[in-house]
Amino acid sequence: MDQAAAWLLDRQRLAADLGAPAQATRLRHKPGLSTVAALELSGELRWIRVSTPGHADKLQRSIRTAEAHGATVVTGAICGTDLQWAHGPAASDPILLRASRPGSSAAGRQVIERWAGGGLPVLRYNPSRRMVARWAVGSTTRNDSDLLVRLNAAADPEALRVPAHLAAHGVRVLVPTEVHRNGRISFWPWIDGPGDLAGCDDRQLLQQAGAELARLHRVPGGPGPHHGPDQLAEQRARQLRSLRLVDTELAEQAAEVETAVRLVERRHVRVHGDFSADQVLVDAGGRCVVADLDRSGFGDPRLDLAGFVAVELIDHGSSRRAEALLEGYGAAADDLRPWIGHALLTRLDQPFRAGDPEWRARTRKVIELAAGVLA
Numbered sequence: 001m002d003q004a005a006a007w008l009l010d011r012q013r014l015a016a017d018l019g020a021p022a023q024a025t026r027l028r029h030k031p032g033l034s035t036v037a038a039l040e041l042s043g044e045l046r047w048i049r050v051s052t053p054g055h056a057d058k059l060q061r062s063i064r065t066a067e068a069h070g071a072t073v074v075t076g077a078i079c080g081t082d083l084q085w086a087h088g089p090a091a092s093d094p095i096l097l098r099a100s101r102p103g104s105s106a107a108g109r110q111v112i113e114r115w116a117g118g119g120l121p122v123l124r125y126n127p128s129r130r131m132v133a134r135w136a137v138g139s140t141t142r143n144d145s146d147l148l149v150r151l152n153a154a155a156d157p158e159a160l161r162v163p164a165h166l167a168a169h170g171v172r173v174l175v176p177t178e179v180h181r182n183g184r185i186s187f188w189p190w191i192d193g194p195g196d197l198a199g200c201d202d203r204q205l206l207q208q209a210g211a212e213l214a215r216l217h218r219v220p221g222g223p224g225p226h227h228g229p230d231q232l233a234e235q236r237a238r239q240l241r242s243l244r245l246v247d248t249e250l251a252e253q254a255a256e257v258e259t260a261v262r263l264v265e266r267r268h269v270r271v272h273g274d275f276s277a278d279q280v281l282v283d284a285g286g287r288c289v290v291a292d293l294d295r296s297g298f299g300d301p302r303l304d305l306a307g308f309v310a311v312e313l314i315d316h317g318s319s320r321r322a323e324a325l326l327e328g329y330g331a332a333a334d335d336l337r338p339w340i341g342h343a344l345l346t347r348l349d350q351p352f353r354a355g356d357p358e359w360r361a362r363t364r365k366v367i368e369l370a371a372g373v374l375a
Helices: 003-009 011-018 053-068 094-100 106-116 159-168 203-217 229-246 248-258 302-316 320-329 337-345 359-374
Strands: 022-030 034-041 044-051 074-077 084-089 122-126 130-135 147-152 178-180 185-189 269-271 280-282 288-290 297-299
Touching: 003 011, 003 022, 003 034, 003 044, 011 022, 022 229, 034 053, 044 053, 053 084, 053 094, 094 106, 094 147, 106 130, 106 147, 106 178, 106 185, 203 269, 203 280, 203 288, 203 302, 203 320, 229 248, 229 337, 248 337, 248 359, 302 320, 302 337, 302 359, 337 359
Parallel strands: none
Antiparallel strands: 022 034, 034 044, 044 084, 074 084, 122 130, 130 147, 147 185, 178 185, 269 297, 280 288
């Protein structure tokens, strides 16, 4: 692991160098080049970029972009290295500013101004990639009830066509109410209710979620990529490459386990592509609503079922809640084991990217879970 990542993961050193309690999360690590992360500094959400001399021009460009929008950017160097760093308010994220074009896009200007002014409660911030926030009722003429606003760095108009296609076939999903800048800015209905299924033990709700997933799997046509065995093998290969950059021993262990994955696509249906309990919201009426369909495409339905089980194993050490979902799905989930192994091995980078000080132990746990499932 290089010095930039080590510095960001060392919370004591990070706090000492930045002069306040600090924690880096959502790491995007390019060894020998730069590392970008979300920074929680004294309770404030910020972006931080650490760059080598070879990427100093990109660091300076980020600083200029943020400062051009009125942000104060703090800069410095990591002692004993040639690494430079800069951090600024999350609302001055240089990549998201360029994507939203607040200077020429009315929607982008409204989002950035409210975010910078503290009037936009942020639910999720992935630096240089995405921001998700709650857009309060009456904040503009566009809404008479709360909305969810998403700001994406990349345009993906095809992905935003998927929810409407599924809704037209009777699947309860979130459908955007407004889309701007080719999908970079979008507004969605706000779901009032108890939250998602991640902390839910209600068997009936889990069964209902399974039934909704089955309905999604029956939807014909529409846009989306193919999630076939070859594409999924490349996903695992990317995970192994990323892990090798920060810990070769763990990567070798994971690569040995990965050789046991054998996926055969028996059915080719519409899939969610990233299905787990936190992708299912519950509204005030107790109805499940499927969300986050950015990866939806076509593949074997076991991809979604196994993804749900894998997250349950990682987060709770048990697939007990998945049993209720499978009941609601209405079909026996035969031969899930290789698919669960795949789903686990595509989540190897999550502890590191989360900035978890115990990321090695947690990554090893995921590898051991995969090995047990595939044995």
